[in-house]
Amino acid sequence: MALPGFRDFYPDDCAFRNAIFAKWRDVAQRYGFVEYDGPPLEPLDLFTKKSGEEIVTQLYYFKDKGDRDVALRPEMTPTLARLVTARHKDYKKPLKWFSIPQVFRYERQQKGRLREHYQLNCDIIGEAGLEADIELIALVIDVLRTFGLTEKDFVVRLSDRVFWSDFMERHGVPEEQRYAFIQAIDKSEREPREKTAEKLGPLADEVFSILDQGGASERLDTVETGLRHRGLHDYVKRDFTVVRGLAYYTGVVFEVFDRTGEFRAIAGGGRYDTLLKNLGGVDLPALGFGMGDVVLGEILKKQSKDHSEIRTADFYVAIADELYRPQAMALVQKLRDHDDWTDYPIKPMKLGKQLEAATERQASYICIVGPESLEGKVQLRMASYKGIKVVPIDRIFDYLPIENWTSPEADASTS
RNA sequence: GCGACCGUAGCUCAAUGGUAGAGCUCCAGAUUGUGGUUCUGGCUGUUGCGGGUUCGAGCCCCGUCGGUCGCCCCA
Structure with missing residues (x-):
């Protein structure tokens, strides 16, 4: 019996998983991304530095025999930041890198959420222009298209963190309340309006108007136009409720959902221009997304889109x-x-x-x-x-x- | 960490509180001219685990460990 939240892969499961990996690699490489990898076990402080001490409760961590505090990686970005910081001068910018790490979190498992999964990570580093955002979003769309999913199956919900920080600036929301403000918007879809209104205070009406009718964002205009040029515009929809819980996003953010709403988010990502520097690394603009194999696998199975090919004997x-x-x-x-x-x-x-x-x-x-x-x-x-x-x-x-x-x-x- | 529901053979599931079963899978044999059949036989259970009630517990009660789904959290 595998540990809770961990999976055994019998031959059929392994073939299914490998088929997902093969398509991930295929599309990423088609977009000119190159593959990298890092250790599954890292120093604990690599992760607490980015996310604070409270993340420790959700980490697999322990002391190794050398009395070092170590943790199974919950995400790839800190490792990527270390690699890029150490050797970015060896590579022309922008870097377009991808990886398929197995990542871990210590929490109660539920639908679409285990204690480990494989996650396609694609990042572009060293390019501040919106063309990079377009390229990355086009990639996430094409990854899903490669599995036979269409605009009828999924939608990329686009938003802009800068839109909301400008909004808060303009309305004089104090610095210390901004995180709570963002969190309230993030949860607005899952909570009754009255509850969200209570959190937002006097700005509630204006916020709801934006959530319902949209708002102006030149960034999103540019991104949407760029996707239209690629014929991918039908796959995206502007949605300002998407803000991504994390504090470090700085620009365009997006989440991918299946149209039925039956599953969790398929993928999510965005721009995090200041993160590398804040982690004590090099000051380069960056953006990326992650897509796990569990939710994607559930959707493919539900649609009977099993792409695994078991090779038969010659x-x-x-x-x-x-x-x-x-x-x-x-x-x-x-x-x-x-x-x-x-x-x-x-x-x-x-x-x-x-x-x-x-x-x-x-x-x-x-x-x-x-x-x-x-x-x-x-x-x-x-x-x-x-x-x-x-x-x-x-x-x-x-x-x-x-x-x-x-x-x-x-x-x-x-x- | 909290809540609800669920744990019987490898799998899918039966069994009024009264001797734990079926189908499939798997293994072996027979037969089929050197193939997909069809027979026959066989294997696996401390009924998740530990207590309790009872003459007697798979069934009722408590705990615990797993599973599923929510909450919290979300990289």
Whole structure:
């Protein structure tokens, strides 16, 4: 039994997961992002520095044998910040980097939320212009499109942190109340209006008007125009309730949701221009998003969009009689050297069982090694009964693919 | 950390408080000409765990540990 909130991956699960990873990599690379990675275990203070001491309650942390306080990474950004800070001079700007870390959090699990998951992280570092925001949002859209999801399935809700900080500035909201103000907006969707109104005070009416009817943001105008040029405009919707709980976002922010509202957020991200510097690192503008495998997987499963491909066997080498096992094993080795996936009975089995095993592995071809192997020949047949032929083992590949056989049935009697 | 519901074979599920079962899977054998059938047989349970009530608990009560879904939190 796996620990609470942790998953075992049986072959089918692993194939499903790997299919997600493959598509993540494929799209990120298509956008010119390069992959990096870091350690799953980090010094505890790498995370408390960014998020404060209270985060410790949600971390897997412990003392290692050297009495160091360490934690399983709950997110990738601090690690990314360290890597970039140390060697950013080695790379031309902007950096477009992605990673697929397994990240951990210590909390009660619930739907779409376990204690570990894999998270695609894509970040652009060293570019302050909005073209970077457009590029990043286009990427998150294309990742989901690659899984066969459309604008009918999901929506990217766009917002602008600067819009709200300008708003608070203009209305004289004191510095110490601003975080609570943002939090109230963040929760406004899930709470009754009266409760939110109470938190917002005299500004409530104006805020609700903005939430309902939208507001002016040149940034979002530019981003939306840029997405329109790419033909991706139908995937986004301006929504000022999206502010992202975190304090460090500084510009355009976004969250991706499925249209049914049945699931948690699929992805989220935004611009965090001051974060690297605040972590004690290099002063570079940056933005990024994260997308986990759990919610995405739930949605794909619900839509029966299983992209996993379990590779099936190329050859199954059956042994008609144990007498011929040496010849069979020579053939197995030859096929494997030829880069074909080849399986065979690892212990003596009746021929019927062997053919059954070949069927189960969905082998494309079956070789039956029998008496003719003493003359260097083997029965070669297609798994689907379409043909059978006795061929010289040293020229076996000349007879493939089997579809080239002119009259396979006619050859069936050849021996 | 809080609340609600749920824990029976590997899986899906039965079993008035009265001897724990079925189907599927898996394994073995038979048969099918060298395949997808069909038979036959077999395996696995301290009914999550620990207490309590009772002549007797899978069933009722308490606790605990898991699971699911919410709350809190959200990287």
